[in-house]
Amino acid sequence: MTNFSFYNLVLLLCLSFVIYYSLNIYLFNDLQSTVSKSDFSLAEHHALSKQVTKGNSFSKNTTSNSLLSVHKAIVVKSKILKPVFRNKNPKYIAIKQKLLSCFFPKTYNSSSVWKIANSWPNANVVFPSTDKLIGAVINALTTDSIHSMKNSRRGTQLKLVLELTNSQLVLFKPSWYSRDEIMNGSVYSGKDRHNSEIVSFHLAAILNLRYTPIVAGRRISLRDSIKYADAELQQTMPVVNNLQCVYGVCHFCKSDEIVCDDQQNGTLEGAVLFTIPGKIIKYRSPWQRTYKEQLKAEWEKNDNYCALISKKLNFDVLLDLIDAAIFDFLIQNGDRHHYETRENRVLLLDNGKGFGNPFVDHIDILAPLYQCCYIRRTTWERLLIFSGGALSETLEELNKLDSLYPLLNKNHYVAIERRLLYIYSTVELCREKFGNKTLK
Numbered sequence: 001m002t003n004f005s006f007y008n009l010v011l012l013l014c015l016s017f018v019i020y021y022s023l024n025i026y027l028f029n030d031l032q033s034t035v036s037k038s039d040f041s042l043a044e045h046h047a048l049s050k051q052v053t054k055g056n057s058f059s060k061n062t063t064s065n066s067l068l069s070v071h072k073a074i075v076v077k078s079k080i081l082k083p084v085f086r087n088k089n090p091k092y093i094a095i096k097q098k099l100l101s102c103f104f105p106k107t108y109n110s111s112s113v114w115k116i117a118n119s120w121p122n123a124n125v126v127f128p129s130t131d132k133l134i135g136a137v138i139n140a141l142t143t144d145s146i147h148s149m150k151n152s153r154r155g156t157q158l159k160l161v162l163e164l165t166n167s168q169l170v171l172f173k174p175s176w177y178s179r180d181e182i183m184n185g186s187v188y189s190g191k192d193r194h195n196s197e198i199v200s201f202h203l204a205a206i207l208n209l210r211y212t213p214i215v216a217g218r219r220i221s222l223r224d225s226i227k228y229a230d231a232e233l234q235q236t237m238p239v240v241n242n243l244q245c246v247y248g249v250c251h252f253c254k255s256d257e258i259v260c261d262d263q264q265n266g267t268l269e270g271a272v273l274f275t276i277p278g279k280i281i282k283y284r285s286p287w288q289r290t291y292k293e294q295l296k297a298e299w300e301k302n303d304n305y306c307a308l309i310s311k312k313l314n315f316d317v318l319l320d321l322i323d324a325a326i327f328d329f330l331i332q333n334g335d336r337h338h339y340e341t342r343e344n345r346v347l348l349l350d351n352g353k354g355f356g357n358p359f360v361d362h363i364d365i366l367a368p369l370y371q372c373c374y375i376r377r378t379t380w381e382r383l384l385i386f387s388g389g390a391l392s393e394t395l396e397e398l399n400k401l402d403s404l405y406p407l408l409n410k411n412h413y414v415a416i417e418r419r420l421l422y423i424y425s426t427v428e429l430c431r432e433k434f435g436n437k438t439l440k
Protein backbone atom coordinates (compact mmCIF):
# COMPACT_ATOMS: atom_id res chain seq x y z
CA MET A 1 0.00 0.00 0.00
CA THR A 2 1.42 3.40 -0.91
CA ASN A 3 1.69 6.17 1.68
CA PHE A 4 -0.86 8.16 -0.21
CA SER A 5 -3.66 5.55 -0.04
CA PHE A 6 -2.72 4.68 3.58
CA TYR A 7 -3.26 8.31 4.66
CA ASN A 8 -6.48 8.38 2.69
CA LEU A 9 -7.68 5.34 4.55
CA VAL A 10 -6.83 6.85 7.95
CA LEU A 11 -8.55 10.08 6.95
CA LEU A 12 -11.64 8.18 5.86
CA LEU A 13 -11.77 6.23 9.11
CA CYS A 14 -11.48 9.41 11.20
CA LEU A 15 -14.18 11.07 9.13
CA SER A 16 -16.54 8.09 9.58
CA PHE A 17 -15.98 8.27 13.35
CA VAL A 18 -16.76 11.96 13.45
CA ILE A 19 -19.93 11.46 11.38
CA TYR A 20 -21.04 8.50 13.49
CA TYR A 21 -20.60 10.34 16.79
CA SER A 22 -22.10 13.61 15.65
CA LEU A 23 -25.06 11.62 14.36
CA ASN A 24 -25.54 10.05 17.80
CA ILE A 25 -25.12 13.36 19.64
CA TYR A 26 -27.58 14.94 17.27
CA LEU A 27 -30.12 12.17 17.76
CA PHE A 28 -29.91 12.25 21.50
CA ASN A 29 -30.21 16.02 21.66
CA ASP A 30 -33.33 15.67 19.63
CA LEU A 31 -34.83 12.92 21.74
CA GLN A 32 -37.01 15.11 23.88
CA SER A 33 -37.95 17.58 21.18
CA THR A 34 -41.53 18.27 20.24
CA VAL A 35 -43.25 15.62 18.21
CA SER A 36 -44.48 17.01 14.95
CA LYS A 37 -46.02 13.96 13.31
CA SER A 38 -47.37 10.88 14.88
CA ASP A 39 -46.98 8.09 12.38
CA PHE A 40 -44.69 6.68 9.77
CA SER A 41 -45.77 4.95 6.63
CA LEU A 42 -43.50 2.40 5.03
CA ALA A 43 -42.66 4.84 2.25
CA GLU A 44 -41.41 7.40 4.75
CA HIS A 45 -39.50 4.72 6.59
CA HIS A 46 -37.71 3.74 3.37
CA ALA A 47 -36.99 7.34 2.46
CA LEU A 48 -35.40 7.99 5.86
CA SER A 49 -33.46 4.75 5.72
CA LYS A 50 -31.99 5.73 2.37
CA GLN A 51 -30.89 9.08 3.77
CA VAL A 52 -29.08 7.31 6.56
CA THR A 53 -27.35 4.75 4.42
CA LYS A 54 -26.20 7.53 2.11
CA GLY A 55 -25.01 9.33 5.23
CA ASN A 56 -26.26 12.73 4.15
CA SER A 57 -29.30 13.39 6.25
CA PHE A 58 -28.23 15.17 9.37
CA SER A 59 -25.47 17.40 8.19
CA LYS A 60 -27.73 18.84 5.51
CA ASN A 61 -30.84 19.08 7.60
CA THR A 62 -29.47 21.01 10.55
CA THR A 63 -31.22 24.17 9.45
CA SER A 64 -34.65 22.56 9.52
CA ASN A 65 -34.52 21.33 13.09
CA SER A 66 -38.24 20.94 13.45
CA LEU A 67 -38.20 18.32 10.72
CA LEU A 68 -36.18 16.06 12.92
CA SER A 69 -38.64 14.95 15.50
CA VAL A 70 -38.01 12.29 18.08
CA HIS A 71 -39.86 9.89 15.80
CA LYS A 72 -37.38 10.40 13.03
CA ALA A 73 -34.51 9.93 15.44
CA ILE A 74 -35.99 6.57 16.41
CA VAL A 75 -36.35 5.45 12.80
CA VAL A 76 -32.85 6.60 11.92
CA LYS A 77 -31.32 4.96 14.97
CA SER A 78 -33.06 1.68 14.13
CA LYS A 79 -30.88 1.51 11.01
CA ILE A 80 -27.61 1.63 12.91
CA LEU A 81 -28.39 -0.74 15.75
CA LYS A 82 -25.70 -3.15 16.90
CA PRO A 83 -25.83 -6.82 15.85
CA VAL A 84 -27.16 -7.86 19.28
CA PHE A 85 -30.46 -6.26 18.27
CA ARG A 86 -30.49 -7.76 14.80
CA ASN A 87 -29.42 -11.35 15.39
CA LYS A 88 -31.20 -14.14 17.16
CA ASN A 89 -30.35 -14.82 20.77
CA PRO A 90 -30.21 -18.60 21.31
CA LYS A 91 -31.87 -18.17 24.72
CA TYR A 92 -35.26 -17.75 23.05
CA ILE A 93 -35.45 -21.39 21.92
CA ALA A 94 -35.97 -22.90 25.36
CA ILE A 95 -38.60 -20.27 26.23
CA LYS A 96 -40.41 -20.88 22.95
CA GLN A 97 -40.50 -24.65 23.49
CA LYS A 98 -41.82 -24.22 27.01
CA LEU A 99 -44.55 -21.82 25.86
CA LEU A 100 -45.60 -24.14 23.05
CA SER A 101 -45.96 -27.10 25.39
CA CYS A 102 -47.98 -25.02 27.88
CA PHE A 103 -50.26 -23.52 25.23
CA PHE A 104 -50.89 -26.75 23.34
CA PRO A 105 -54.66 -27.41 23.77
CA LYS A 106 -55.31 -30.26 26.21
CA THR A 107 -58.26 -32.26 27.44
CA TYR A 108 -59.90 -30.78 30.51
CA ASN A 109 -62.42 -31.49 33.19
CA SER A 110 -65.24 -28.91 32.87
CA SER A 111 -65.92 -28.77 36.55
CA SER A 112 -62.32 -28.20 37.63
CA VAL A 113 -60.86 -26.21 34.75
CA TRP A 114 -62.57 -22.94 35.70
CA LYS A 115 -61.66 -23.34 39.36
CA ILE A 116 -58.03 -23.59 38.30
CA ALA A 117 -58.19 -20.56 35.98
CA ASN A 118 -59.88 -18.50 38.70
CA SER A 119 -57.20 -19.43 41.21
CA TRP A 120 -54.37 -18.11 39.04
CA PRO A 121 -54.73 -14.31 39.11
CA ASN A 122 -52.40 -12.60 41.55
CA ALA A 123 -52.29 -8.80 41.45
CA ASN A 124 -52.21 -8.09 37.69
CA VAL A 125 -50.68 -11.43 36.69
CA VAL A 126 -53.49 -13.44 35.13
CA PHE A 127 -51.86 -16.76 34.24
CA PRO A 128 -48.69 -18.67 35.22
CA SER A 129 -45.49 -18.49 33.17
CA THR A 130 -45.23 -22.24 32.80
CA ASP A 131 -48.20 -24.49 33.42
CA LYS A 132 -49.46 -27.18 31.09
CA LEU A 133 -53.00 -26.41 32.27
CA ILE A 134 -52.96 -23.16 30.26
CA GLY A 135 -53.64 -25.42 27.27
CA ALA A 136 -56.59 -26.96 29.12
CA VAL A 137 -58.11 -23.52 29.80
CA ILE A 138 -57.56 -22.52 26.16
CA ASN A 139 -59.32 -25.68 25.02
CA ALA A 140 -62.19 -25.07 27.46
CA LEU A 141 -62.65 -21.52 26.12
CA THR A 142 -62.91 -23.02 22.62
CA THR A 143 -65.15 -26.00 23.33
CA ASP A 144 -66.89 -25.93 26.73
CA SER A 145 -70.67 -26.02 26.29
CA ILE A 146 -72.64 -22.77 26.22
CA HIS A 147 -75.57 -22.62 28.66
CA SER A 148 -76.74 -19.07 28.16
CA MET A 149 -75.93 -16.00 26.12
CA LYS A 150 -76.62 -12.34 26.73
CA ASN A 151 -75.50 -8.91 25.68
CA SER A 152 -72.63 -7.32 27.60
CA ARG A 153 -73.33 -3.77 28.76
CA ARG A 154 -69.65 -3.12 29.38
CA GLY A 155 -67.71 -0.92 26.98
CA THR A 156 -69.08 0.59 23.80
CA GLN A 157 -68.87 -2.22 21.24
CA LEU A 158 -70.83 -5.42 20.69
CA LYS A 159 -69.80 -8.14 23.12
CA LEU A 160 -71.68 -11.24 24.18
CA VAL A 161 -71.48 -12.82 27.60
CA LEU A 162 -71.44 -16.60 27.34
CA GLU A 163 -72.17 -18.78 30.33
CA LEU A 164 -70.14 -22.00 30.27
CA THR A 165 -69.99 -24.88 32.76
CA ASN A 166 -70.25 -24.08 36.48
CA SER A 167 -71.65 -20.60 35.70
CA GLN A 168 -68.29 -19.49 34.28
CA LEU A 169 -68.84 -16.28 32.33
CA VAL A 170 -66.67 -15.41 29.37
CA LEU A 171 -66.79 -12.55 26.85
CA PHE A 172 -67.21 -13.16 23.13
CA LYS A 173 -65.91 -10.45 20.77
CA PRO A 174 -67.12 -11.25 17.25
CA SER A 175 -65.22 -10.97 13.99
CA TRP A 176 -65.99 -7.88 11.89
CA TYR A 177 -63.14 -8.02 9.39
CA SER A 178 -61.26 -10.43 7.18
CA ARG A 179 -57.58 -11.00 7.99
CA ASP A 180 -56.44 -8.87 5.05
CA GLU A 181 -58.59 -5.85 5.76
CA ILE A 182 -56.58 -2.69 6.43
CA MET A 183 -57.76 0.10 8.74
CA ASN A 184 -57.02 3.46 7.22
CA GLY A 185 -57.39 6.80 8.94
CA SER A 186 -56.69 7.44 12.59
CA VAL A 187 -54.79 5.15 14.92
CA TYR A 188 -58.05 4.24 16.68
CA SER A 189 -60.24 3.74 13.62
CA GLY A 190 -62.45 0.71 13.07
CA LYS A 191 -64.10 -1.75 15.35
CA ASP A 192 -62.40 -4.29 17.59
CA ARG A 193 -60.46 -7.05 15.85
CA HIS A 194 -61.07 -10.40 17.54
CA ASN A 195 -57.79 -11.78 16.19
CA SER A 196 -55.97 -8.91 17.90
CA GLU A 197 -57.34 -10.07 21.26
CA ILE A 198 -56.03 -13.61 20.68
CA VAL A 199 -52.61 -12.57 19.36
CA SER A 200 -52.25 -10.09 22.25
CA PHE A 201 -52.64 -12.92 24.73
CA HIS A 202 -49.88 -14.88 22.96
CA LEU A 203 -47.63 -11.81 22.76
CA ALA A 204 -48.15 -11.07 26.46
CA ALA A 205 -46.98 -14.59 27.32
CA ILE A 206 -43.88 -14.22 25.13
CA LEU A 207 -42.94 -10.87 26.65
CA ASN A 208 -43.74 -12.18 30.14
CA LEU A 209 -46.27 -9.36 30.58
CA ARG A 210 -48.96 -11.80 31.67
CA TYR A 211 -51.57 -9.13 32.28
CA THR A 212 -54.00 -9.92 29.44
CA PRO A 213 -56.98 -12.22 29.80
CA ILE A 214 -56.54 -15.78 28.51
CA VAL A 215 -58.10 -15.69 25.05
CA ALA A 216 -58.93 -18.33 22.44
CA GLY A 217 -60.63 -18.32 19.07
CA ARG A 218 -64.01 -19.99 18.72
CA ARG A 219 -66.70 -20.47 16.11
CA ILE A 220 -70.23 -20.32 17.47
CA SER A 221 -73.46 -20.94 15.64
CA LEU A 222 -75.83 -18.04 16.26
CA ARG A 223 -78.62 -20.15 14.75
CA ASP A 224 -78.07 -22.91 17.31
CA SER A 225 -77.47 -20.63 20.27
CA ILE A 226 -80.34 -18.15 19.83
CA LYS A 227 -82.36 -20.47 22.07
CA TYR A 228 -79.91 -19.73 24.91
CA ALA A 229 -80.05 -15.97 24.35
CA ASP A 230 -82.00 -13.83 26.80
CA ALA A 231 -85.00 -11.83 25.59
CA GLU A 232 -83.09 -8.56 25.24
CA LEU A 233 -80.43 -10.12 23.02
CA GLN A 234 -82.95 -12.10 20.97
CA GLN A 235 -84.57 -8.81 19.99
CA THR A 236 -81.33 -7.80 18.30
CA MET A 237 -80.89 -11.07 16.40
CA PRO A 238 -82.48 -10.73 12.96
CA VAL A 239 -82.27 -13.30 10.18
CA VAL A 240 -80.77 -11.69 7.07
CA ASN A 241 -80.48 -13.57 3.76
CA ASN A 242 -81.39 -16.73 5.60
CA LEU A 243 -78.48 -16.30 8.00
CA GLN A 244 -78.77 -15.72 11.74
CA CYS A 245 -77.27 -12.36 12.71
CA VAL A 246 -76.82 -10.15 15.79
CA TYR A 247 -76.18 -6.47 16.47
CA GLY A 248 -76.68 -6.25 20.23
CA VAL A 249 -77.28 -3.34 22.57
CA CYS A 250 -74.35 -1.00 23.15
CA HIS A 251 -73.18 2.55 22.47
CA PHE A 252 -72.01 1.75 18.92
CA CYS A 253 -74.55 -1.03 18.22
CA LYS A 254 -76.76 -0.32 15.22
CA SER A 255 -79.31 -2.52 13.48
CA ASP A 256 -77.52 -1.98 10.16
CA GLU A 257 -74.13 -3.04 11.54
CA ILE A 258 -74.52 -6.73 12.12
CA VAL A 259 -72.44 -9.87 12.30
CA CYS A 260 -73.86 -13.15 11.01
CA ASP A 261 -73.22 -16.87 10.79
CA ASP A 262 -71.24 -17.39 7.60
CA GLN A 263 -72.60 -19.03 4.50
CA GLN A 264 -70.03 -21.85 4.36
CA ASN A 265 -70.21 -23.43 7.78
CA GLY A 266 -73.02 -21.60 9.52
CA THR A 267 -70.84 -20.19 12.26
CA LEU A 268 -69.54 -16.84 13.48
CA GLU A 269 -65.88 -16.45 14.43
CA GLY A 270 -64.87 -14.61 17.54
CA ALA A 271 -62.48 -14.34 20.44
CA VAL A 272 -63.50 -15.80 23.79
CA LEU A 273 -61.98 -13.91 26.73
CA PHE A 274 -61.71 -15.40 30.18
CA THR A 275 -63.16 -12.88 32.63
CA ILE A 276 -60.51 -11.89 35.12
CA PRO A 277 -61.94 -12.25 38.63
CA GLY A 278 -61.51 -9.65 41.37
CA LYS A 279 -61.91 -5.92 41.66
CA ILE A 280 -60.86 -4.01 38.57
CA ILE A 281 -60.58 -0.22 38.74
CA LYS A 282 -60.59 2.06 35.72
CA TYR A 283 -58.49 5.25 35.37
CA ARG A 284 -58.12 7.79 32.62
CA SER A 285 -54.84 7.22 30.79
CA PRO A 286 -52.31 10.05 31.24
CA TRP A 287 -51.49 9.56 27.55
CA GLN A 288 -55.13 9.64 26.45
CA ARG A 289 -55.77 11.09 22.99
CA THR A 290 -58.20 13.96 22.48
CA TYR A 291 -59.92 12.08 19.63
CA LYS A 292 -60.08 15.44 17.88
CA GLU A 293 -57.81 16.06 14.95
CA GLN A 294 -57.27 19.78 15.73
CA LEU A 295 -56.87 19.47 19.47
CA LYS A 296 -53.59 18.31 20.99
CA ALA A 297 -53.45 16.67 24.41
CA GLU A 298 -51.03 17.96 27.02
CA TRP A 299 -48.69 15.00 26.45
CA GLU A 300 -48.44 15.97 22.79
CA LYS A 301 -47.32 19.51 23.62
CA ASN A 302 -45.28 19.34 26.80
CA ASP A 303 -41.68 18.10 26.62
CA ASN A 304 -41.63 17.65 30.39
CA TYR A 305 -44.86 15.71 30.52
CA CYS A 306 -43.33 12.65 32.18
CA ALA A 307 -41.93 14.70 35.07
CA LEU A 308 -45.40 16.13 35.60
CA ILE A 309 -47.13 12.76 35.51
CA SER A 310 -44.60 10.85 37.58
CA LYS A 311 -45.36 13.11 40.55
CA LYS A 312 -48.94 11.91 40.48
CA LEU A 313 -48.46 8.20 39.74
CA ASN A 314 -47.19 5.31 41.75
CA PHE A 315 -43.84 4.38 40.17
CA ASP A 316 -44.85 0.75 39.58
CA VAL A 317 -47.94 1.93 37.73
CA LEU A 318 -45.80 4.28 35.64
CA LEU A 319 -43.50 1.38 34.72
CA ASP A 320 -46.58 -0.73 33.96
CA LEU A 321 -47.85 2.00 31.63
CA ILE A 322 -44.47 2.01 29.88
CA ASP A 323 -44.68 -1.78 29.47
CA ALA A 324 -48.22 -1.27 28.13
CA ALA A 325 -46.94 1.33 25.65
CA ILE A 326 -44.32 -1.12 24.35
CA PHE A 327 -46.95 -3.81 24.05
CA ASP A 328 -49.41 -1.44 22.36
CA PHE A 329 -46.75 -0.21 19.96
CA LEU A 330 -46.02 -3.77 18.81
CA ILE A 331 -49.71 -4.46 18.15
CA GLN A 332 -50.42 -0.80 17.20
CA ASN A 333 -53.21 -0.26 19.66
CA GLY A 334 -53.58 3.50 19.85
CA ASP A 335 -56.84 3.41 21.75
CA ARG A 336 -55.85 2.76 25.38
CA HIS A 337 -57.88 5.74 26.54
CA HIS A 338 -58.19 4.23 30.03
CA TYR A 339 -56.11 1.79 31.95
CA GLU A 340 -57.47 -0.67 34.45
CA THR A 341 -55.83 -2.01 37.57
CA ARG A 342 -56.19 -5.08 39.75
CA GLU A 343 -54.58 -4.74 43.18
CA ASN A 344 -52.99 -1.45 42.08
CA ARG A 345 -51.21 -2.92 39.09
CA VAL A 346 -52.10 -2.42 35.45
CA LEU A 347 -53.98 -5.04 33.43
CA LEU A 348 -53.79 -5.23 29.65
CA LEU A 349 -57.52 -5.30 28.96
CA ASP A 350 -59.17 -4.38 25.67
CA ASN A 351 -56.61 -5.34 23.01
CA GLY A 352 -59.01 -5.41 20.09
CA LYS A 353 -57.67 -2.33 18.34
CA GLY A 354 -54.36 -3.88 17.32
CA PHE A 355 -53.18 -5.02 13.90
CA GLY A 356 -55.20 -2.50 11.92
CA ASN A 357 -52.53 -1.59 9.39
CA PRO A 358 -49.24 -3.44 8.96
CA PHE A 359 -47.80 -0.66 6.79
CA VAL A 360 -48.00 2.17 9.31
CA ASP A 361 -46.25 2.64 12.64
CA HIS A 362 -47.77 5.21 14.96
CA ILE A 363 -44.65 6.00 16.92
CA ASP A 364 -46.49 8.25 19.36
CA ILE A 365 -47.88 5.11 21.02
CA LEU A 366 -44.34 4.88 22.44
CA ALA A 367 -44.62 8.32 24.08
CA PRO A 368 -44.57 6.94 27.65
CA LEU A 369 -41.25 5.24 26.83
CA TYR A 370 -39.48 8.10 25.05
CA GLN A 371 -40.86 10.84 27.28
CA CYS A 372 -39.93 9.07 30.53
CA CYS A 373 -36.90 7.14 29.28
CA TYR A 374 -37.55 4.40 31.81
CA ILE A 375 -38.07 0.72 31.16
CA ARG A 376 -38.23 -2.18 33.59
CA ARG A 377 -34.98 -4.10 33.41
CA THR A 378 -36.92 -7.40 33.25
CA THR A 379 -38.92 -6.14 30.25
CA TRP A 380 -35.77 -4.95 28.50
CA GLU A 381 -33.97 -8.26 29.10
CA ARG A 382 -36.96 -10.21 27.80
CA LEU A 383 -37.16 -8.04 24.66
CA LEU A 384 -33.46 -8.72 24.04
CA ILE A 385 -34.09 -12.47 24.09
CA PHE A 386 -36.54 -12.15 21.19
CA SER A 387 -34.39 -10.20 18.75
CA GLY A 388 -33.64 -10.97 15.12
CA GLY A 389 -36.94 -12.55 14.10
CA ALA A 390 -37.48 -14.72 17.19
CA LEU A 391 -40.44 -12.64 18.33
CA SER A 392 -42.56 -13.10 15.21
CA GLU A 393 -41.41 -16.70 14.83
CA THR A 394 -42.50 -17.58 18.39
CA LEU A 395 -45.69 -15.58 18.01
CA GLU A 396 -46.67 -17.35 14.81
CA GLU A 397 -45.99 -20.77 16.35
CA LEU A 398 -48.27 -19.93 19.27
CA ASN A 399 -50.86 -18.55 16.83
CA LYS A 400 -50.76 -21.89 15.00
CA LEU A 401 -52.13 -23.63 18.09
CA ASP A 402 -55.33 -21.57 17.95
CA SER A 403 -58.39 -22.99 16.23
CA LEU A 404 -58.75 -19.84 14.10
CA TYR A 405 -55.20 -19.91 12.66
CA PRO A 406 -54.14 -18.05 10.53
CA LEU A 407 -54.69 -15.13 12.85
CA LEU A 408 -52.54 -12.57 11.01
CA ASN A 409 -51.21 -12.25 7.50
CA LYS A 410 -47.44 -12.17 6.88
CA ASN A 411 -47.28 -8.37 6.69
CA HIS A 412 -48.21 -8.11 10.35
CA TYR A 413 -45.35 -10.39 11.43
CA VAL A 414 -42.94 -8.27 9.38
CA ALA A 415 -44.39 -5.15 11.03
CA ILE A 416 -43.81 -6.56 14.52
CA GLU A 417 -40.12 -7.06 13.74
CA ARG A 418 -39.79 -3.51 12.40
CA ARG A 419 -41.52 -2.12 15.48
CA LEU A 420 -39.31 -4.16 17.79
CA LEU A 421 -36.28 -2.44 16.23
CA TYR A 422 -37.89 0.93 16.96
CA ILE A 423 -38.32 -0.09 20.59
CA TYR A 424 -34.67 -1.11 20.77
CA SER A 425 -33.59 2.15 19.16
CA THR A 426 -35.73 4.24 21.53
CA VAL A 427 -34.20 2.56 24.57
CA GLU A 428 -30.72 2.90 23.08
CA LEU A 429 -31.26 6.64 22.55
CA CYS A 430 -32.43 6.92 26.16
CA ARG A 431 -29.42 5.02 27.42
CA GLU A 432 -27.07 7.23 25.43
CA LYS A 433 -28.65 10.19 27.13
CA PHE A 434 -29.28 8.90 30.66
CA GLY A 435 -27.06 5.84 30.92
CA ASN A 436 -28.28 2.91 32.97
CA LYS A 437 -30.75 5.14 34.85
CA THR A 438 -33.09 4.19 32.02
CA LEU A 439 -33.26 0.59 33.27
CA LYS A 440 -35.44 0.19 36.37
Ligand SMILES: Nc1ncnc2c1ncn2[C@@H]1O[C@H](COP(=O)(O)OP(=O)(O)OP(=O)(O)O)[C@@H](O)[C@H]1O
Binding pocket: 154, 155, 156, 157, 158, 171, 192, 213, 273, 274, 275, 276, 277, 280, 282, 340, 349, 350, 351, 352
Ligand atom coordinates in the same frame (compact mmCIF):
# COMPACT_ATOMS: atom_id res chain seq x y z
N1 LIG B 1 -61.43 -10.27 30.17
C1 LIG B 1 -62.00 -9.40 30.99
N2 LIG B 1 -62.06 -9.65 32.31
C2 LIG B 1 -62.63 -8.77 33.15
N3 LIG B 1 -63.20 -7.61 32.76
C3 LIG B 1 -63.17 -7.32 31.46
C4 LIG B 1 -62.56 -8.19 30.50
N4 LIG B 1 -62.66 -7.63 29.29
C5 LIG B 1 -63.30 -6.47 29.47
N5 LIG B 1 -63.63 -6.27 30.76
C6 LIG B 1 -64.33 -5.11 31.32
O1 LIG B 1 -65.29 -4.66 30.40
C7 LIG B 1 -65.00 -3.34 29.99
C8 LIG B 1 -65.29 -3.20 28.51
O2 LIG B 1 -64.46 -4.04 27.75
P1 LIG B 1 -63.61 -3.49 26.53
O3 LIG B 1 -62.81 -2.32 27.01
O4 LIG B 1 -62.88 -4.62 25.94
O5 LIG B 1 -64.76 -3.01 25.58
P2 LIG B 1 -64.86 -1.84 24.51
O6 LIG B 1 -66.19 -1.99 23.89
O7 LIG B 1 -63.67 -1.84 23.65
O8 LIG B 1 -64.86 -0.56 25.45
P3 LIG B 1 -64.36 0.92 25.13
O9 LIG B 1 -65.21 1.45 24.04
O10 LIG B 1 -64.53 1.64 26.42
O11 LIG B 1 -62.93 0.82 24.70
C9 LIG B 1 -63.54 -3.13 30.36
O12 LIG B 1 -63.29 -1.78 30.63
C10 LIG B 1 -63.36 -4.00 31.58
O13 LIG B 1 -63.70 -3.32 32.74
Ligand SMILES: [Mn+2]
Binding pocket: 155, 335, 350, 352
Ligand atom coordinates in the same frame (compact mmCIF):
# COMPACT_ATOMS: atom_id res chain seq x y z
MN1 LIG C 1 -62.08 -0.50 23.29
